[in-house]
Amino acid sequence: MKILAASRGSQSLHEPKEEGEALELVGRAERAWVDLPLEEASKAGWLTKLGVPSSALERALGREAPSYSSVEGWCILKLPAFTEAGALVDEGLSMVFNDRLIATFHPKDVRQLEEEMKEASPRFRVNAAYIVYQLAGRIVEDSHVVVEHLEADLMRLEDEVVEGGGGRDLLKRVLSRKRRLLMLSRGLWALRDAVHSLRRASPSFIDQELDARLGQVCDEVDRLMEVLETYKLMASDLINMHATSLSARLNVTVRDLTVAMLYLTVVATVIGFPNTVATIFGVPALAEAIEAHWISILIAASAVIPLLWLKGLWSLLKRR
Known part of the structure; x- marks a missing residue:
């Protein structure tokens, strides 16, 4: 007090x-x-x-x-x-x-x-x-x-x-x-x-x-x-x-995942294509030949396509 x-x-x-x-x-x-x-x-x-x-x-x-x-x-x-x-x-x-x-x-x-x-x-x-x-x-x-x-x-x-x-x-x-x-x-x-x-x-x-x-x-x-x-x-x-910032980052992430999934879908299709041909026509030798041919193309595409995509993304970011 x-x-x-x-x-x-x-x-x-x-x-x-x-x-x-x-x-x-x-x-x-x-x-x-x-x-x-x-x-x-x-x-x-x-x-x-x-x-x-x-x-x-x-x-x-x-x-x-x-x-x-x-x-x-x-x-x-x-x-x-x-x-x-x-x-x-x-x-x-x-x-x-x-x-x-x-x-x-x-x-x-x-x-x-x-x-x-x-x-x-x-x-x-x-x-x-x-x-x-x-x-x-x-x-x-x-x-x-x-x-x-x-x-x-x-x-x-x-x-x-x-x-x-x-x-x-x-x-x-x-x-x-x-x-x-x-x-x-x-x-x-x-x-x-x-x-x-x-x-x-x-x-x-x-x-x-x-x-x-x-x-x-x-x-x-x-x-x-x-x-x-x-x-x-x-x-x-x-x-x-x-x-808004979170939404924009989420959209970018979803876009990147979509591109990755499309790329993986193409890869899976290419790898599975020879076996599909062999199954339909019953020609194992053809399947092996096609498989070797497509695998070579796939290896080349796997190296080139990501580089092209990254180049386009870099150009877009520079313009912004």
Whole structure:
């Protein structure tokens, strides 16, 4: 548990070990930010002694999709958040807040908020709700980083498709990137809807400046969504290009096999022709003479025909 306490124009970060110490810190502060991992949510009951409704805590700790609601003048905002592995999860960050106190809850595998607590906005000393803007903005910034990495991955995969490499797992890697794009798009959409709901509700402590900043977050999410749509189309095009490339290579292979089968059919026919003649006419000597004659022709053809075919193929490739 961490507590950021602000009073008399200054703020300090604490890690109280006991409930009584936490209550004393928050009680003395003009503004306070309490951060608790969801795994320690059983220790959050003391917040009710500070005026947080128990029903608001229950909603904040419940496993619900990103959303906004309010209880007895307290706002409950649930947002998606990034894990340490860079995945955007719906059950990421829950907040219960008013203008004096904000409590945040998140799973331990979600990126921790210690850095944000150390660099909290100066406006926090006046209105604790400004932390909402700070945390929502951080999620958008993290999204930009993930999008940049996905862009680099897609560019690299595009080069592999064009060069005809990538092996059997190329399609799997493209689909994996497309799946991440879809999950990121869904998470950002939920974030925007939750922040929009907060703005529409317009609690008394959401002043004009904070509302404008939250509007900037929504606008930035809209721009990110447009970029994600472009990359999703790019991933779909890569899948189509890969399928076309495989089809072309398969056609070449089938053509080569067809030529080889025709050649082997001719060889088998030539070899079997003398025996067929001998069987029909009952002339073994003729069969032996014809066999020797055709075998000589076959040997010569076996040497010349492949060379002519390879020469024609080489000329075709040079023209391309």
